[in-house]
Amino acid sequence: MKLGLLSAAVALLAATTAYSADVYQPEPAPMMDAPEVVVSEASGWYLRGDIGYSFNDMKGANYFQGSNSNRVDFDSADLDDSFLLGAGVGYQVNNYLRTDVTFDYLTRADFNGSTSGSCGVADDCTSSDKTSMTVYSLLANAYVDLGTYGSVTPYVGAGIGGSYVKWKDLHNTSCDTADSTNCDPTYDHDGKGSWRLTYALMAGASIDVTCNIKADVGYRFRHISGGDMFGYNLGGGPGEDKGFNMHEAxxxxxxxxxxCDQPAPYEPPPADIVYK
Incomplete structure (x- = not known):
């Protein structure tokens, strides 16, 4: 009897052990903390190049007529538009702020003006005055990037610096107002060059082309203060321009x-091995 009970107990224990082994499931691996998400700040040096078209607005010009005590304005003072070329070096401080230093060359802009008064052939004369100018500008600029939307980043900016305005010789021809064929000889006035205070305001957008190349499309308003324009010759001059407003595309x-630098991808640690 005792032997039969012992045999039954051993068989029950063995069956229970086998069943337990069949249903054992390893404990799930503990949840790892999610990796910290780090938003990298864009920063670093960059080079830039620009081309554009400048709509030039001359604020006028004046000169001394007959003597140094009689300063008068030109009756008309028109300046043609011109092209511009630019280059610069800058630094992206963070995702929202960048700065650069730019050098710009404004191609030749022709000037046509006129004055009125007496001349050698009549008491009532009208002059034709022709010259041209070129401009070199050096500006320090700062920009605020207004966030990136897809691949487009709009921005606004401002700059300040100086411009060297170089005038060619002015050719002055005065003719009888009543008879345009009755004229004085043409006189030349030496063109002047000078550095002027300049400031600029910008707005535009940059477009991601590759990871390290951005296209830039923008508008710039540039103001150049007035300065020397031409010298004295035969009772006329010297003259000055009153400065320029330039609207540039x-x-x-x-x-x-x-x-193009990219952070290393996150790799989770291997899961613990569970032995049955």
């Missing part, structure tokens, strides 16, 4: 050094 590109 520009396109260009920026190349960022290190713009």
């Amino acid at each position: 520009r396109v260009g590109a920026r190349y960022a050094f290190g713009g």
Whole structure:
């Protein structure tokens, strides 16, 4: 009897052990903390280049007529539009702020003006005055990037610096107002050059082309203060211009050094091995 009970107990224990082994499931691995998400700040040096078209608005010009005590305005003072070329180096401080230094060349802009008064052939004369100018500008600029939407980043900016305005010789021909064929000889006035205070306001958008190249499309308003224009000759001059407002449409590109650097991808640690 005792032997039968012992045999039954051993068989029951063995069956229970086998069943337990069949239904055992390893404990789930503990949840790992999610990796911290780090938003990298864009920063680094870049080069830029620009081309554009400048709509030039001359604020006028004046000169000394007959003597140094009689200063009068030109009756008309028109300046043609011109093209511009630019280059610069800058630094992206963070995702929202960047700065650069730019050098711009404004191609030749022709000037046509006229004055009135007496001349050698009549008491009532009208002059024709022709010259041209070129401009070199050096500006320090700062920009605020207004967030990136897809691949487009709008921005606003401002700059300040100086411009060297170089006038060619002015050719002055005065003719009888009643008879335009009755004229004085043409006189030349030496063109002047001078550095002027300049400031600029910008708005536009940059477009991601590759990870380190951005296209740039924008508008710039540039104001150049007045200065010397031409010298004295035979009772006329010297003359000064009153400065310029320039409305510029520009396109260009920026190349960022290190713009393609990417952080290493996150790899989770291997799961613990569970032995049955």
